[in-house]
Amino acid sequence: MRSLTEMRRSRWAPMVPAIVALIAVALFPVFRDPLDSFLGDSIQALALVVMALGLNIVVGFAGLLDLGYVAFYAFGALTTGWWASDFFSAVNGEKGIHVGASEFAAQLPGIHFNFLLIVIGAILITALAGMVIGLPTLRLRGDYIAIVTLAFGEIVGRFAQNGDELTLIGDYKFSNGRQSISPIDQINLPFVGEFDQATNLRPYFWMGLALVLVVLFVNFRLRDSRLGRAWIALREDEVAAASMGVPLVKTKLMAYAVGAAFGGISGAFLGAFLNSVNANQFQFGFSIFVLAMVILGGLGSIWGVVIGAVLLSFVNTRFLSQLDQGIGNDVLNALGLDFTFNEVKFGVFGFILVLVMVLRPEGLLPERRRKLELTEGVGTGSESVYEARA
Amino acid sequence: MRPDETTDAATERDGGDAGGTDLLAAREISKIFGGLVAVDDVDFAIAPRSIVSIIGPNGAGKTTFFNMLTGLYKPTLGRITFDGRDITGQRPDRITSLGVARTFQNIRLFGTMSAVENVMVGQHARMKAGIFGAILRTPAVRREESRVREHAREMLDYVGLQSSVFDQIAANLSYGDQRRVEIARAIASEPALLLLDEPTAGMNPNESARLTEFMVKLRDERGLSILLIEHDMKVVMGVSEQITVLDHGQKIAEGKPQEIRENERVVEAYLGKAAGD
Numbered sequence: 197m198r199s200l201t202e203m204r205r206s207r208w209a210p211m212v213p214a215i216v217a218l219i220a221v222a223l224f225p226v227f228r229d230p231l232d233s234f235l236g237d238s239i240q241a242l243a244l245v246v247m248a249l250g251l252n253i254v255v256g257f258a259g260l261l262d263l264g265y266v267a268f269y270a271f272g273a274l275t276t277g278w279w280a281s282d283f284f285s286a287v288n289g290e291k292g293i294h295v296g297a298s299e300f301a302a303q304l305p306g307i308h309f310n311f312l313l314i315v316i317g318a319i320l321i322t323a324l325a326g327m328v329i330g331l332p333t334l335r336l337r338g339d340y341i342a343i344v345t346l347a348f349g350e351i352v353g354r355f356a357q358n359g360d361e362l363t364l365i366g367d368y369k370f371s372n373g374r375q376s377i378s379p380i381d382q383i384n385l386p387f388v389g390e391f392d393q394a395t396n397l398r399p400y401f402w403m404g405l406a407l408v409l410v411v412l413f414v415n416f417r418l419r420d421s422r423l424g425r426a427w428i429a430l431r432e433d434e435v436a437a438a439s440m441g442v443p444l445v446k447t448k449l450m451a452y453a454v455g456a457a458f459g460g461i462s463g464a465f466l467g468a469f470l471n472s473v474n475a476n477q478f479q480f481g482f483s484i485f486v487l488a489m490v491i492l493g494g495l496g497s498i499w500g501v502v503i504g505a506v507l508l509s510f511v512n513t514r515f516l517s518q519l520d521q522g523i524g525n526d527v528l529n530a531l532g533l534d535f536t537f538n539e540v541k542f543g544v545f546g547f548i549l550v551l552v553m554v555l556r557p558e559g560l561l562p563e564r565r566r567k568l569e570l571t572e573g574v575g576t577g578s579e580s581v582y583e584a585r586a
Numbered sequence: 587m588r589p590d591e592t593t594d595a596a597t598e599r600d601g602g603d604a605g606g607t608d609l610l611a612a613r614e615i616s617k618i619f620g621g622l623v624a625v626d627d628v629d630f631a632i633a634p635r636s637i638v639s640i641i642g643p644n645g646a647g648k649t650t651f652f653n654m655l656t657g658l659y660k661p662t663l664g665r666i667t668f669d670g671r672d673i674t675g676q677r678p679d680r681i682t683s684l685g686v687a688r689t690f691q692n693i694r695l696f697g698t699m700s701a702v703e704n705v706m707v708g709q710h711a712r713m714k715a716g717i718f719g720a721i722l723r724t725p726a727v728r729r730e731e732s733r734v735r736e737h738a739r740e741m742l743d744y745v746g747l748q749s750s751v752f753d754q755i756a757a758n759l760s761y762g763d764q765r766r767v768e769i770a771r772a773i774a775s776e777p778a779l780l781l782l783d784e785p786t787a788g789m790n791p792n793e794s795a796r797l798t799e800f801m802v803k804l805r806d807e808r809g810l811s812i813l814l815i816e817h818d819m820k821v822v823m824g825v826s827e828q829i830t831v832l833d834h835g836q837k838i839a840e841g842k843p844q845e846i847r848e849n850e851r852v853v854e855a856y857l858g859k860a861a862g863d
Binding site: 413414417418421422423424425426428429432433435436437438439440441442443444450454564565 | 656657658677678679680682683687688690694695696697698699703706707708709710711712713715716717720721722723727730731755771772775
């Protein structure tokens with residue numbers, strides 16, 4: 197009997213700090229005002245954690261440098277725009293299509309789906325988009341993958357910008373371009389009811405936290421699986437991995453699809469939370485922003501990436517504007533510089549990246565393997581199977 | 587899987603092969619890189635449960651030939667069949683799952699993975715877990731994971747690795763141990779044919795002799811065929827049932843060790859004066 201309790205204690209002991217931290221985070225909104233701006237920033241941080249965890253699968257696990265991650269944010273957010281607003285107001289004879297929508301939304305024209313359906317739709321759409329972007333990069337390596345994915349991100353961004361001129365099926369537009377698709381339906385969950393952003397942000401926080409937990413769970417499970425081992429083998433030595441029976445095409449596409457799906461989940465959530473979807477959100481800088489989170493935290497390290505995403509997200513939403521209101525503005529004025537830190541924030545992120553590269557290239561909380569690679573020069577395969585097969 | 591089970595499986599495979607014809611056969615294969623003919627019109631066959639070697643001077647096209655058999659290169663001309671199936675130009679992972687495994691001339695382990703994890707990757711083609719199974723970790727996936735992990739440890743034990751280094755990162759293992767892990771990773775994929783590319787490179791005579799014994803053991807216990815590229819003539823002559831000699835991409839001789847030893851063209855092209863004496 198006693199050994200049983202000891203066993204249980206030893207098994208759960210390493211989890212205790214994580215559980216305590218989780219409870220603290222989950223209770224935190226209760227102690228803030230329901231419309232607290234810091235709470236709003238925290239919700240964005242949670243959404244960005246989901247994004248960064250997705251990009252970490254592609255870049256950190258499988259070693260495929262993806263610079264077009266913003267495309268999946270775009271597709272996720274657009275899914276929400278399409279399916280949770282009056283954007284397609286002409287649909288069904290202006291009566292609208294409603295599936296699991298709230299009482300309020302059910303009276304509006306346009307398509308109104310339940311948020312869970314939207315998330316599932318966003319996962320499917322972005323996973324497909326991820327595979328589409330993956331296909332042309334299959335024969336490429338390193339920098340060349342980065343170039344192709346970067347172009348893909350730009351293409352999707354341009355489509356979103358010009359989407360108001362782009363009619364796909366009948367008279368239905370692709371997006372509203374630089375005008376927002378707005379307002380978006382409030383998230384409406386079965387058994388929980390409809391959220392209301394105007395009076396209470398707490399449910400959005402808990403929703404974001406729930407998404408982070410789900411994505412974390414999936415990340416850990418995948419990392420310690422057949423697929424996760426195949427990703428790492430691929431990253432280490434593509435030729436050897438293929439010769440050991442790892443199918444390159446399938447394994448790479450899987451990494452793109454899973455990574456993209458996380459971006460889609462987060463995009464769908466951000467679309468609802470920001471209550472608007474417009475093309476200005478889908479800039480190249482966003483891809484770099486998410487990549488910077490992954491690198492700052494530690495490529496391939498799940499907890500590292502969470503920390504990196506939270507840190508950079510708050511630097512973006514709070515630190516820079518506070519710096520501008522406080523001492524930073526005085527410093528810039530004294531130097532005779534006519535800009536604010538917020539205006540050059542991508543420069544600031546770039547600077548942070550450079551600092552990380554110089555001071556701690558393995559990231560804040562490095563993955564065991566990656567650390568080894570950087571400190572001991574482990575890891576071989578720079579040759580591609582397709583180069584070899586040419 | 588226990589060794590005897592593998593043997594049964596291999597026997598079955600042979601039995602189905604209409605009276606023990608060739609396990610692998612290459613017909614008139616050539617590989618041309620730009621203007622260079624690396625492999626020129628080579629015919630080659632391996633019988634089940636045999637150990638054969640390919641020898642030849644540096645640059646003779648041995649590794650290129652290997653790479654065509656394992657799917658890394660596509661032959662410019664010719665056909666390759668394995669176990670009665672045409673595998674010409676198939677993807678490397680397909681060929682592995684059909685039952686061909688290999689090691690590399692310069693060891694190519696996954697440096698940051700542990701020895702056990704390396705061997706687990708070797709079993710990739712023998713596993714079924716898909717993405718949803720992995721996320722949900724269904725009982726079947728859980729069983730498969732522990733079976734594969736157990737099998738990996740057995741394989742490492744079989745090749746003679748100390749169990750104390752099973753969970754060490756591959757890059758930190760000694761050279762000899764890395765060679766062992768690479769062989770374990772290859773045989774973990776349950777091949778019928780094992781290709782070894784200069785496995786004794788960098789070994790002392792004692793270690794080479796042990797590896798030679800191990801190859802015979804692999805054939806006898808696990809029913810494998812082994813194709814060997816090797817420079818150490820003591821190993822080649824000691825273990826091979828048949829030797830093929832390549833020079834400038836062409837097959838210049840083929841036969842039993844004794845015949846090769848006495849073949850004038852071979853002596854001229856490769857073995858040199860010392861061996862002729």
